[in-house]
Amino acid sequence: MNKVEGDIDKNLVNIPNNFDQKIKLLQQEITNKETEKFQNLEQQFKENYHSLELKIQKIEEENKDKITNLEKIIQQKDGKINSLEGEVKKQMSDIQRDQYKHLLKFQNEIKQIKSVNEANIKILKQKNKEKYQQLEKENKNKIENLEGIIKEKEVKITSIDGDIKECMNKLEVDNDQKIKLFQNEITNNLEQQFKENYHSLELKIQKIEEDNKDKIINLEKIIQQKDEKINLLECELKKANETVNALNKKIDNITKEQEHLFNFITKKPKYTQIKNKWKYFDNIRKCCEDNCVNTNTPIGKCKNGNGFIEIINNTDIKYNKCIEEENMEAHLNAENKFYKPKTDCNFASIFYYYEIKIKKEGTGYSAFGFRNTKEYILLNNNGYIYYESPSNTDEISRKIPSFSWKDGDVFGCGLVFPPTKMLEKHPYVFFTQNGNQIGKAVLLKEESDDYYELYLSLKIPFYRSKLWQRFGC
Numbered sequence: 001m002n003k004v005e006g007d008i009d010k011n012l013v014n015i016p017n018n019f020d021q022k023i024k025l026l027q028q029e030i031t032n033k034e035t036e037k038f039q040n041l042e043q044q045f046k047e048n049y050h051s052l053e054l055k056i057q058k059i060e061e062e063n064k065d066k067i068t069n070l071e072k073i074i075q076q077k078d079g080k081i082n083s084l085e086g087e088v089k090k091q092m093s094d095i096q097r098d099q100y101k102h103l104l105k106f107q108n109e110i111k112q113i114k115s116v117n118e119a120n121i122k123i124l125k126q127k128n129k130e131k132y133q134q135l136e137k138e139n140k141n142k143i144e145n146l147e148g149i150i151k152e153k154e155v156k157i158t159s160i161d162g163d164i165k166e167c168m169n170k171l172e173v174d175n176d177q178k179i180k181l182f183q184n185e186i187t188n189n190l191e192q193q194f195k196e197n198y199h200s201l202e203l204k205i206q207k208i209e210e211d212n213k214d215k216i217i218n219l220e221k222i223i224q225q226k227d228e229k230i231n232l233l234e235c236e237l238k239k240a241n242e243t244v245n246a247l248n249k250k251i252d253n254i255t256k257e258q259e260h261l262f263n264f265i266t267k268k269p270k271y272t273q274i275k276n277k278w279k280y281f282d283n284i285r286k287c288c289e290d291n292c293v294n295t296n297t298p299i300g301k302c303k304n305g306n307g308f309i310e311i312i313n314n315t316d317i318k319y320n321k322c323i324e325e326e327n328m329e330a331h332l333n334a335e336n337k338f339y340k341p342k343t344d345c346n347f348a349s350i351f352y353y354y355e356i357k358i359k360k361e362g363t364g365y366s367a368f369g370f371r372n373t374k375e376y377i378l379l380n381n382n383g384y385i386y387y388e389s390p391s392n393t394d395e396i397s398r399k400i401p402s403f404s405w406k407d408g409d410v411f412g413c414g415l416v417f418p419p420t421k422m423l424e425k426h427p428y429v430f431f432t433q434n435g436n437q438i439g440k441a442v443l444l445k446e447e448s449d450d451y452y453e454l455y456l457s458l459k460i461p462f463y464r465s466k467l468w469q470r471f472g473c
Helices: 002-049 056-124 129-266
Strands: 278-281 308-311 317-320 330-339 350-359 365-371 376-380 384-388 396-399 410-417 428-433 436-443 451-459 465-472
Touching: 002 056, 056 129, 308 330, 317 451, 350 451, 365 410, 365 428, 376 451, 384 436, 396 436
Parallel strands: none
Antiparallel strands: 278 330, 308 317, 317 465, 330 451, 350 410, 350 465, 365 376, 365 451, 376 384, 384 396, 410 428, 428 436
């Protein structure tokens, strides 16, 4: 029993001693490593210091790398501390396991002694009863003493656990403080040196900028003057080119006008006959509802007995008056249209002209002239000229003074387009009687009109009549 107690005491005494030694070794090792790391960092910092001015743009990256290395070192220290904590916990569990084994062994011995005593009691019975009782009392006292010793040891173990935890906390705090102090010292040194170098570089840059400022300003002024001069020359060149182009164009136009003027002066006016014929019946003015006399059937009389015209040949028109029914008004258009000239005609006017001959066989209504989809200009046999266009809200009528005509008179109608150079001039229409102009010409104000058609309107209430016409321009 004394041997067991001695082993327990020995183990309990050795545990704090071993733990203190391990803690001292750990502190020494950490101190050595920190010193070595510090020396390495200091050496590295000294080596990098000389190249700091040339590599100031890389300072942030180098600081990041150094901070990363320090973080790695801290992580390594944390790992080592965690490893030591695990080792301490393992040793504590080993102590508890050994204690538990000793207790089991002690209990087994007690059980064995008890069984032996019980056997001796049975054998000796009454002889050994007093001795057994005495031994039982002694064993009970010993057990109580052992239990007291175990409790004292447990209290001591608890105290040792507290000391271990306190030492570990102190160790962690010391390590953290040392690491933070080390980091702060390095960071402060780096920041101080960075500020000094940065300030030195700023002074150098400021000096360079001040030295070059006047040069830069002068160069900028020179460049600006050059740019202004270039822009001025470019504008003058552009104006000169525009002037040259305008003069060339003007010369070309003058040359063309001279050619046209020469041709106009040296050559006689040219007249070209345009073959034309009456062809198209107006679908609004019909002979009857059946429209039996029409563009496709221009020859013949109205089947319903109405008075209407017929085209005897291409240029002769006859009005067949009615017998019992009504004389209808007829409108005709010629086959070919008169178009506005598309090409330039600077000095000569283009005009179209045609004549008709009316045979008077009685009173009636007749009119002729030009028209298109927008307007018409007519000379009526009552001596009035009628003009209607979209630009005029009402029809314009103009009486020809002292107008009269007799059977066989020849009436003419002309359409004149002024030279294309005269933009302010408008086309106009005039009328003639037996070769002489009658009335005033009518200006055509619709500039968008590109063509005009020959137009005839005829109605004979009581008498038959014939019309002859000839075309020319």
